Amino acid sequence: xxxxxxxxxxxxxxxxxxxxxxxxxxxxxxxxxxxxxxxxxxxxxxxxxxxxxxxxxxxxxxxxxxxxxxxxxxxxxxxxxxxxxxxxxxxxxxxxxxxxxxxxxxxxxxxxxxxxxxxxxxxxxxxxxxxxxxxxxxxxxxxxxxxxxxxxxxxxxxxxxxxxxxxxxxxxxxxxxxxxxxxxxxxxxxxxxxxxxxxxxxxxxxxxxxxxxxxx
Numbered sequence: 001x002x003x004x005x006x007x008x009x010x011x012x013x014x015x016x017x018x019x020x021x022x023x024x025x026x027x028x029x030x031x032x033x034x035x036x037x038x039x040x041x042x043x044x045x046x047x048x049x050x051x052x053x054x055x056x057x058x059x060x061x062x063x064x065x066x067x068x069x070x071x072x073x074x075x076x077x078x079x080x081x082x083x084x085x086x087x088x089x090x091x092x093x094x095x096x097x098x099x100x101x102x103x104x105x106x107x108x109x110x111x112x113x114x115x116x117x118x119x120x121x122x123x124x125x126x127x128x129x130x131x132x133x134x135x136x137x138x139x140x141x142x143x144x145x146x147x148x149x150x151x152x153x154x155x156x157x158x159x160x161x162x163x164x165x166x167x168x169x170x171x172x173x174x175x176x177x178x179x180x181x182x183x184x185x186x187x188x189x190x191x192x193x194x195x196x197x198x199x200x201x202x203x204x205x206x207x208x209x210x211x212x213x214x215x216x
Contacts, residue, residue, distance in 0.1 A: 014047035038101020041069035097125035
């Protein structure tokens with residue numbers, strides 16, 4: 001599937017309430033500023049239908065996806081950047097969310113950046129990877145017999161356990177730019193509490209969603 005086709009399909013899913021993969025942040029539509037970290041072509045932001053009074057911003061590393069996003073809408077400010085190094089001033093946004101992008105980042109660093117740019121009383125919304133997803137990937141890797149896949153999946157398991165127990169992470173030793181993990185409710189809750197978030201709620205069903213409010 002081409003990049004264009006993928007993002008257009010994701011946009012359709014985001015707009016279709018009854019689709020099994022449909023899930024959107026539960027921010028009020030009248031929120032004054034919102035940032036999507038790992039926005040792709042801005043599919044989630046488009047589907048949220050924020051009011052014209054909301055400053056809507058999307059950040060991603062994929063320049064091709066951002067270019068497509070600029071063609072889809074003029075109501076979103078798109079920036080190229082990394083979740084671990086956000087190009088914004090402190091307390092810039094009332095709402096910050098990340099839809100399955102955080103699991104591919106160095107989470108302790110990315111969460112510190114989220115905390116830094118979130119206004120006191122502001123909201124965050126995170127869609128994460130549960131253990132079940134990694135368990136399936138590990139099984140598939142071993143069945144394939146591909147040693148590189150097996151090594152990487154073992155790294156994900158170890159990295160996830162490290163974050164769960166200590167709140168720390170390591171980058172993949174064979175490719176230092178890569179960092180990946182699954183998350184646990186205990187690990188992510190402890191990390192958010194340590195950064196000054198409160199009212200932390202974890203929902204585990206079809207989706208693994210975490211919401212929290214930055215303490216005033």
